[in-house]
Amino acid sequence: MAHLLGRFSAPFIVRPTAVSASASASSNNQSSLSYGLDASFIKRAAELADKSAGFTAPHPNFGCVIAADGGAATVGEGYLYAEGTTAAEVQAVEAAGELCRGAVAYLNMEPGDSGSDTTAVSALIQAGISRVVIGIRHPLQHLRGSAIRALRSEGLQVDVLGEDLDSKIFEEALKSCLIVNAPLLYRAACQVPFSVLKYAMTLDGKIAASSGHASWISSKKSRSRVFELRGRSDAVIVGGNTVRKDNPRLTARHGGGHVPRRIVMSQSLNLPDEANIWDVAEVPTIVATQRGARRSFQKFLASKGVEVVEFDILDPRDVMEYLYDRGYLSVLWECGGTLAASAISSGVIHKVHAFVAPKIIGGKNAPTPVSDLGMVEMTQALELIDVCYEQIGPDMLVSGFLHPVPDLTPVIPSVEETSEIDPTISPYESSIIFFYKTWEQYGSFSNFSHHPIQMPDETRDIVTWSSVEHYYQAQKFTGVPDPVAQNCIEDIKNAKSPEEAARMGRRIQRQQPDLVRSDWESIKVDVMYKALKCKFTTYPHLESLLVATAGSVLVEGSPHDLFWGGGRDGEGLNYLGRLLMRLRSEFLDKKSSASYKNSVDHQAMNKPM
8 A cells, every 4th residue: 555655654744954054043043932923923824824715716825914013013914815816915014004114924835926926025025024934935836936035135034934944833833834735735746636535424434324324424513514624625526326325415505605616426427317416507517437438418417517527447546637637726525435445545535534423323234434445454554644633513523634744845946946057947948838727837827817907898988807807707798788787797896806706707697698798709709808918918027928938839728618728638729828829929029010110210320321
């Protein structure tokens, strides 16, 4: 079973790293009280970062605390609600105002501004912050270290836990920073989404009676906690047997904005025609199956709006690699014992949540949470690490990690740092550039990036939209005389994040097609292009980044959107990538014309009279 643990077989530890002489001198001057304050503020930043979970699809979690008067007072706090919304650092600076001068900013993770948009870094510099304490460096290579270098270049003192600040006092603070961004850290280290296996069992280890009946093993309070776990996930996975026997809905039911995708893994597609999970009015469903399985049933599912994805061999690791390509960070497995054993054996389960109810049901053939793993001796048992116990009503929740949260220190050099060492290495050497999630290297190309645009409305008044996605979704309903359509536009405009705007627009389009303008399909590409042109001309650094990709094919990396994206196997139309390349050509032509004109003017000025 060595392959199950791989590189993460050691228990959670904070690895000491070398400390520079100047950092050591600085540390010697700090008292234990100062260290304790630093640790408490970093833990508070991590607590703030966790507040965004459950409101929108999981993303890097950022929290910021600003402390003044030598740590005696917290003067500003903020957390990133979602990608594409106001940075945590900006919120904290705005809350603190003039009290930022000479204050200390505490961040659970290095800022992750993409596309040279240094909003968070600029906010700290311009506010007059004198020192920044960072829990962990950014785990993504194209962002790791860049914000730290930018802050230090402006004269700010920057201390990173485990590097510049190395003390046992910081172990819990560092641990909190790792856990709050565990999904991103696992994704960066393992190249698969962070996966949590959840199950409820009786005291004698059964997840159902011998008949298969399983409602309800755990208490109502425990089930509420499960809804919270779902709300923190990109997707919830079950097997075909769970659909057949339990007919689950797999909704979050917590009243928040985020609803995870529901995924059914079924090799044979031996699934019922009628099931709650086929209702996609509110929650999308994906069925992962083996290539060629029950083609007629695949068509039936497609007619209901269920997305079917075929795999040559239906294996948990292949499915997780596919979800990684879709940009997922966190997945919750609520499957039966057979699929759970397969997922564990594939090495894709990272954490376990086991709800143990004080009940005994017995039964020789009653199912258990995990089927056969091929182990014959107790010494082969997989042990959870960093185990937590919590009583929830009458039940006990036991949770722990199968693999420790990856601590990516010592720091792996980013592409930019490597290029400084070896100039022959270029970050733009690939002829194809993929972009998708806003926190990726070319994330600013996404419609979801936080770049507000100003566009004229139907009356030619200029309206500010929080993102291209806000604008695009609202345009589906412009010009429709129904007052409900006008309300939809306003609701989308006021959506807190691009994800919420997209979810809102797509849901209304699906449920109330009569509210969508009749010419939408023929004009949507033009609507998108106008919004993109406004965005890239409004922000010069974005135009420069786009022009710098000259010679490369731009592909929107969505494996499931076959219109705007490139698709899973390159079968998508990639209209978003096409529009960006068209826009890039216009910028290049403009620069070329300007260069030619300058050259002609220069020659004319220097021509002898």
